[in-house]
Amino acid sequence: MTAPVLQFEEITKEYRSFRGRPVKALDGFSLAIQPGEIFGFLGPNGAGKTTAIHLALGFMRATSGHGTMLGLPFGDAPTRARVGFLAENVALYHRPASDVVKFYGALNGIPEPALAARTREMLDLVGLTEVAKRNVKKFSRGMLQRVGLAQALVNDPDLLILDEPTSALDPVARAMVREVLLAARAAGKTIFLSSHLLSEVEAVCDRVAIIVRGRVVRLGTTSSLLDVGNACEIVIRGADGMSLPHASCNDGARQVRVPATDQRRFIESVWAAGGEVVSVTPAKRSLEELFLELARQQDGEVR
Amino acid sequence: MRRVLLIATNYLHEQRWAVISLALYAPAMAAMMRGISHEPDQETLAFFLQQQGSFAVIFGMLFAGAAIYNDRRSRRILSIISKAVRRREYIAGLLVGVWCSMAVFIASVAASYTLAGGRDAGRELSAILIPSALGMLAVAATALFFSTFLHPMFATVSAGIFLGMPALFSRVDVHLGRAISPVYYVLLHITTTKSAPAPYQLLIWCVIHTVIFWAAASWMFAQRDIAVTVD
Numbered sequence: 446m447t448a449p450v451l452q453f454e455e456i457t458k459e460y461r462s463f464r465g466r467p468v469k470a471l472d473g474f475s476l477a478i479q480p481g482e483i484f485g486f487l488g489p490n491g492a493g494k495t496t497a498i499h500l501a502l503g504f505m506r507a508t509s510g511h512g513t514m515l516g517l518p519f520g521d522a523p524t525r526a527r528v529g530f531l532a533e534n535v536a537l538y539h540r541p542a543s544d545v546v547k548f549y550g551a552l553n554g555i556p557e558p559a560l561a562a563r564t565r566e567m568l569d570l571v572g573l574t575e576v577a578k579r580n581v582k583k584f585s586r587g588m589l590q591r592v593g594l595a596q597a598l599v600n601d602p603d604l605l606i607l608d609e610p611t612s613a614l615d616p617v618a619r620a621m622v623r624e625v626l627l628a629a630r631a632a633g634k635t636i637f638l639s640s641h642l643l644s645e646v647e648a649v650c651d652r653v654a655i656i657v658r659g660r661v662v663r664l665g666t667t668s669s670l671l672d673v674g675n676a677c678e679i680v681i682r683g684a685d686g687m688s689l690p691h692a693s694c695n696d697g698a699r700q701v702r703v704p705a706t707d708q709r710r711f712i713e714s715v716w717a718a719g720g721e722v723v724s725v726t727p728a729k730r731s732l733e734e735l736f737l738e739l740a741r742q743q744d745g746e747v748r
Numbered sequence: 749m750r751r752v753l754l755i756a757t758n759y760l761h762e763q764r765w766a767v768i769s770l771a772l773y774a775p776a777m778a779a780m781m782r783g784i785s786h787e788p789d790q791e792t793l794a795f796f797l798q799q800q801g802s803f804a805v806i807f808g809m810l811f812a813g814a815a816i817y818n819d820r821r822s823r824r825i826l827s828i829i830s831k832a833v834r835r836r837e838y839i840a841g842l843l844v845g846v847w848c849s850m851a852v853f854i855a856s857v858a859a860s861y862t863l864a865g866g867r868d869a870g871r872e873l874s875a876i877l878i879p880s881a882l883g884m885l886a887v888a889a890t891a892l893f894f895s896t897f898l899h900p901m902f903a904t905v906s907a908g909i910f911l912g913m914p915a916l917f918s919r920v921d922v923h924l925g926r927a928i929s930p931v932y933y934v935l936l937h938i939t940t941t942k943s944a945p946a947p948y949q950l951l952i953w954c955v956i957h958t959v960i961f962w963a964a965a966s967w968m969f970a971q972r973d974i975a976v977t978v979d
Binding site for chain 1: 761830832837
């Protein structure tokens with residue numbers, strides 16, 4: 446088994462509230478990210494996602510526990526030369542886009558003229574070649590996010606940490622980011638992706654962790670988390686006489702989830718009622734359904 | 749070293765309007781003096797030099813006190829610290845950046861003094877502006893140290909109080925006083941001398957003071973959480 450690229454071991458991060466009351470952002474948080482995977486990191490607001498990322502990058506220190514990034518303890522500066530980071534709210538210095546990317550590349554020790562070539566390549570990758578000389582203060586939020594991605598990639602990082610990388614992007618740019626992530630994985634890079642866009646996470650991530658109140662509550666491959674066991678989704682049309690209280694309706698068709706053992710009996714009853722079976726597919730829940738289920742559980746526990 | 753220079757250049761770029769304003773202010777004052785009197789007397793010019801030399805030290809303290817806070821407030825600090833930058837390199841970059849900003853101002857003062865007709869310019873300039881440049885570096889390091897854990901306003905006030913401590917203990921031994929706060933004696937020298945060079949021990953103490961406070965600021969900053977979580 447290869448060593449994890451990013452590892453959190455029993456990390457607790459405690460803040461003091463204004464009145465001095467301790468508030469735990471992370472509570473015995475443990476997680477290991479393996480090389481070459483795209484890892485989805487999900488959780489409701491205030492769950493501790495950004496805190497975990499900031500700890501990994503050495504912006505803050507853990508109250509207890511420890512972690513490693515690329516084999517070295519969190520906070521090791523030279524290690525960060527092999528890491529690309531895109532923050533949730535991209536804040537860049539007001540310069541032309543190409544100068545911004547070059548500046549951050551130079552901070553990671555990339556020498557000229559390789560830096561100039563790499564900067565051009567990255568701006569081209571994120572579709573900003575034509576505005577490379579324009580000051581980023583005139584950029585829209587989506588364009589800023591793309592410059593942010595370019596600066597995160599300019600050092601050809603082994604580990605890419607992205608905090609909400611597509612939140613301000615249009616669908617075309619989102620598809621571009623997805624391609625960038627898949628290409629990075631194909632090149633052997635590891636990607637740690639924190640996002641609220643669950644469809645994006647579902648589409649690209651190999652594994653997913655869901656964190657609630659500073660603890661991992663679900664962890665596994667995306668397919669295993671979405672699997673609901675031995676059931677199938679059946680879409681029918683007609684058979685109006687059949688009472689299906691749990692069916693969802695869409696454009697005259699009704700969708701029902703039935704256990705695999707009842708599949709044959711159900712289809713025959715649809716036919717007997719004069720209806721038509723449109724499709725039968727193995728049942729899967731979406732990441733959104735899982736997320737909402739966990740969020741509701743959390744709400745219930747809080748109450 | 750490259751990272752320090754990159755951060756310093758970046759700081760200078762960020763402060764360009766303030767630096768340009770200061771660089772224009774000195775010649776404007778000199779032009780005003782020449783406008784009032786075609787040939788301003790040497791006493792007035794010497795006072796101008798002393799005044800601007802003191803201002804450089806004070807501006808250095810104000811600039812340095814707010815440097816970290818500005819980067820934190822804009823969250824741009826995350827984009828720097830997420831790179832292969834050590835905390836001590838970041839502090840050193842800001843320190844060099846503040847010093848460069850004030851060096852531009854000092855150069856502008858020197859040029860203005862010469863153009864305004866200051867006699868024996870070389871001697872008087874070196875007597876005032878060299879200690880001013882080194883004192884400014886020491887005061888910037890002190891303000892940076894306090895700003896690692898205090899709001900910029902309190903950091904600047906704290907740095908001012910600390911550096912003015914010898915004045916509070918007027919009977920303090922001058923050698924001990926120089927060791928605690930060389931900047932106080934630099935200001936004393938700037939405001940009282942006209943052409944006598946500053947004692948070299950005082951300049952050395954400024955450098956030592958800068959190194960000590962840079963190291964202390966780096967250590968203190970490394971213990972601090974930079975970002976407050978947004979979620």
